[in-house]
Amino acid sequence: MTYCLGIKLKSGIVGIADTRITSGNETTIAKKVFTINKNRHSFFIMTSGLRSVRDKSITYFKEIIEQNDESFDKLYKAVNAFADQVKRAANEDKASLKEAGLNFNLNAIVGGQLENDEEHKIYLLYPEGNWIEVTEGSPFVIIGNKGYGKPILDRAIKYTSSMKFALNAGFLSFDATRISANDVEYPIDIVYYVKDSFNIIEQRFEQSELQKLSDHWNTILSEEIHRIPEGWMDKLLSEEKEVSYEV
Numbered sequence: 652m653t654y655c656l657g658i659k660l661k662s663g664i665v666g667i668a669d670t671r672i673t674s675g676n677e678t679t680i681a682k683k684v685f686t687i688n689k690n691r692h693s694f695f696i697m698t699s700g701l702r703s704v705r706d707k708s709i710t711y712f713k714e715i716i717e718q719n720d721e722s723f724d725k726l727y728k729a730v731n732a733f734a735d736q737v738k739r740a741a742n743e744d745k746a747s748l749k750e751a752g753l754n755f756n757l758n759a760i761v762g763g764q765l766e767n768d769e770e771h772k773i774y775l776l777y778p779e780g781n782w783i784e785v786t787e788g789s790p791f792v793i794i795g796n797k798g799y800g801k802p803i804l805d806r807a808i809k810y811t812s813s814m815k816f817a818l819n820a821g822f823l824s825f826d827a828t829r830i831s832a833n834d835v836e837y838p839i840d841i842v843y844y845v846k847d848s849f850n851i852i853e854q855r856f857e858q859s860e861l862q863k864l865s866d867h868w869n870t871i872l873s874e875e876i877h878r879i880p881e882g883w884m885d886k887l888l889s890e891e892k893e894v895s896y897e898v
Contacts, residue, residue: 652834653699653795654825655683657760658817659773659785661810664762665817666842667825668697669795669835684840685709686851687716687763693849694726694763695842696733699794700756700778701748704740708757711736724767727774727784733761734780741778758794763844763851771846793824799831800824814843819864826865837861 655668668683683705685696696712698705712733716723723729737757745755755778762773773785775792785792787810793801800823807820818841828835837858844851 654828654835655697655699655760655794656821657762657773658791658808658821660812660814660817663814663846664771664844665814665821666762667821668840670838671834671836672702673834686853688851691766691849693851694729695851697760699758704757707740708737711739724765726763726765726768726772730761730774730782734776738780760792760794771844796828796832796835800828803827823868
């Protein structure tokens with residue numbers, strides 16, 4: 652599985668991707684983020700799904716970028732171009748994958764800003780090649796293993812949140828997933844984009860660099876659980892009423 656997160660904020664974009672690849676009983680590390688930084692062309696693609704499908708689609712897309720980069724002046728056009736390559740890979744491999752008992756299941760988060768975009772944007776791309784745009788009302792999207800980390804973001808993230816706050820919340824979302832799922836793991840790749848900067852910053856973090864933050868959060872959770880009012884339990888824990896049974 653995978654954990655990839657994209658958060659759209661008023662001031663920019665934050666993204667987090669794990670690097671664990673699982674194949675049968677074997678696990679390896681591989682990058683799940685592809686980044687483009689050119690003159691007023693800055694965007695990233697995060698992927699979840701079969702590695703072979705991901706690599707083929709990205710390889711095809713790299714050729715499109717090299718040949719036609721000037722034609723992409725808005726991010727949705729780049730998303731459409733990548734979608735075409737995903738569909739191309741599907742046409743080539745979907746039948747053979749099905750015969751092998753595998754599903755063509757590539758999902759992608761595409762985020763960034765191109766020269767004629769009025770603001771930074773994030774898109775969620777489905778395996779069929781269609782997409783939706785992430786908006787202020789629901790400013791984040793997760794692909795892969797989303798069940799464990801999503802509640803933290805639902806409670807905490809707003810479009811007006813600061814990027815530092817979003818980084819902390821995003822890390823805690825990843826950490827919750829990592830603890831509960833054995834198919835998501837360090838190291839993690841983080842992308843950071845400030846609105847109108849046209850420069851995506853990408854950095855990898857190892858577990859040793861973030862373990863103190865994880866331990867700190869665990870301590871806070873344990874202490875706060877002990878502070879939760881217990882009055883609501885009175886009805887449950889009160890003396891059991893006598894019950895008479897007829898024989």
